Amino acid sequence: MKYRVDHDYHIHSHLSSCSNDPLQSTQRILQYAKDEHLHKICVTDHYWDDTVPGASEWYKKQNYPHIAQSLPLPQADGVDFLFGCETDMDMHKTVGIPRERLRDFDFIIIPTTHLHMTDFTIRSACTDCESRAALWVQRTEHLFSLELPFEKIGIAHLACELLNRQSRALYLQTLQMIGTQDMERIFSKCAAVGAGIELNQSDMSFSASEADIVLRMFRIAKSCGCKFYLGSDAHHPAAFAKTKAVFERAVDLLDLQESDKFRIGGKV
Secondary structure (H helix, E strand, C coil), X not given: CECCCCEEEEECCCCCCCCCCXXXXXXXXXXXXXXXXXXXXXXXXXXXXXXXXXXXHHHHCCCHHHHHHHCCCCCECCEEEEEEEECCECCCCCECCXXXXXXXXXXXXXXXXXXXXXXXXXXXXCCCHHHHHHHHHXXXXXXXXXXXXXXXXXXXXXXXXXXXXXXXXXXXXXXXCCCHHHHHHHHHHHHHHCCEEEEECCCCCCCHHHHHHHHHHHHHHHHCCCEEEEECCECCHHHHHHHHHHHHHHHHHHCCEHHHECCHHHCC
């Protein structure tokens, strides 16, 4: 059976500093799910715990008490609204969620591609495409070496343009410099631990001429047995209008089936 677009596991509310949009309330997010007939959604505001050293100034205020203001989440018949977060990995490969907080979330997103945060996730001297491609490998591989409940962890926007924001051409060049063997090794580990690979709305909004470059890693991930989930990464209500069409296109291009779907906690 073809992969059904029936969920969205990466959504920000106004509590994320990069949103700060009063219209992006949890009630509005729930309405999006109802309008698009989604059965499961998750709010994933940016988060770095107070007990984990090294937070950037931007992350410091996005602690657990801050993002927990969204609780209790509104609910509706036919929609399962989950509480999650998007934490981060700094340049020392420290992840911003402590072990004792893992149980407080239904789903946890960890990106390895936030390479726009100079002197937090990346050193200022790391500017060339080759170095950034190497960081993609090092950071992503390290993540799968950690002791984490991967059955409820998603790896966000692995083809994110934030890998290299200098230009679109250099971003695509950076993707091309990530070795196939490195990807195969990393995605085999991902499949073994059972983490989810995100199909992010922004990553999937590529031109026809860019499709093979962007989709290469996802095709390799699929061949290694990885499972995929959908994430709009919406920060404002306007983003909801195009989400489903982008997801459907990605599903078609990757020829995804229901058997390729990541299910949080392994549950249907």
